Amino acid sequence: MNNNTVSIEDVSLSRFHQLLTLRAWSGSLVAGYVLSIVGVVMLQMSSTLQLDAFWEGMIAASALIGIFLGGFIGGWLTDLLGRRCMFLVAPALFVVASLGHMWTDSAALTFVLRLLIGIAVGFEYPVASSLLVELLPRQLRGPRLAALALLWFIGAALAYVVGEVILRSGHPEGWKYTLASSAVLGAMLFVMRLGTHESPGWLLSKGRTAQADAVIKHIYGPDFSTANLPKQDAREKLPLSSLLRSGYGKRMFFVVMFWTCGIIPVFAVYAFAPKVLAALNLTGDYSSIGSIAITLFFVAGCYLAMRLINVLGRRSLLLFSFTFSGLALLGLGAFSSSSGNLILMFFSLYALFIGGAQVLTLVYPNEIFPIEMRSVAVGIGTSFSRVGAAAGTYLVPMSLNSIGVANTMYAAAFITLIGLLVTWMYAPETKSLSLEEAAAL
Secondary structure (H helix, E strand, O other): OOOOOOOHHHOOOOHHHHHHHHHHHHHHHHHHHHHHHHHHHHHHHHHHHOOOHHHHHHHHHHHHHHHHHHHHHHHHHHHHHOHHHHHHHHHHHHHHHHHHHHHOOOHHHHHHHHHHHHHHHHHHHHHHHHHHHHHOOHHHHHHHHHHHHHHHHHHHHHHHHHHHHHHOOOOOOHHHHHHHOHHHHHHHHHHHHOOOOOOHHHHHHOOOHHHHHHHHHHHHOOOOOHHHOOOOOOOOOOOHHHHHHOOHHHHHHHHHHHHHHHHHHHHHHHHOHHHHHHHOOOOHHHHHHHHHHHHHHHHHHHHHHHHHHHHHOHHHHHHHHHHHHHHHHHHHHHOOOOOHHHHHHHHHHHHHHOHHHHHHOOOHHHHOOOHHHHHHHHHHHHHHHHHHHHHHHHHHHHHHHHOHHHHHHHHHHHHHHHHHHHHHHHOOOOOOOOHHHHHOO
């Protein structure tokens, strides 16, 4: 094969691709861990800090508010400063903010630390996914982007396991050690990412052709050059206002809506899994084991969706996911007073079926926008989806107290139905398309 004509989207899998994937996937695992760990310690932290419903909701929602801010800023900085620079910022923030929990003694300080962690996660999403989509072969692009969600839930499952181990040690400040444990993973991630190459596509979009060519030759060999990059149409850089007025505005609406509708129930469950399960009459060890089991079903659902993404296609997978996860939430509402086993079954089915929507949150925005707006689009999708998620998370404890667990589950099912309708109306199919074809209007 003549290397003067082959696109880097069509090269064989190499050690470089494997290392890049490991670096990106590890960031998603750490993000799942740092966001989920607060749910493990919520009861103990509430008791120690004497939190009322207001501060419980604010602390649970603080990371989501941080993701909103970090998504906007991170997407813009990733486009401005490059992928490599921002690839190290999130791990550094994970370490600093996580260690800060060792000295927290108030609701306000805990809120600020969780906010900083959310900002770091908001930085993480656009940079990690942009590097993968711009450097992976096209047949691996969908599954490996989808696996970012899988690794998120593995990180979440790890958080519940590690958290339970630390809390069961009996240390009076075990919840602080649990929250601070994220610093270990953050430090490992920082070291792992040292030496990451800049995206040659980003360098080329900035007119830095010589640097892009040097990176490509270092990665793929001396026979490759910028001529092997996916074709990039010459177009003027579009600001956000032009993006929303152009044909990409409809795509942005689709991304924000399906991402928001897929994530609100998930974050509500994760932030208050013990409380929700207790409201469904699952308490004590049953509640802890149930939280871990449900998380493992989230992992299984994401893995299954990752395997099916190139088989069913993006659109069909998303329609399937919203339909059956919504039915599971309806079952939770209808049978909220039933036996613990039946409740765990519906919770597990929800976790299994919502996997399709979760894995596509970083696939769709990376595929359907061109390189000069890709990271910004991911940042916008991340940010706006967290507005709804933060509001939903904040309202969960009040909703459980005021309208009851059954109606809370019905509300979650209604949100999932909205995601289904938006998907049916606007979701494109990008399976097997090149980045140029997928991003074309």
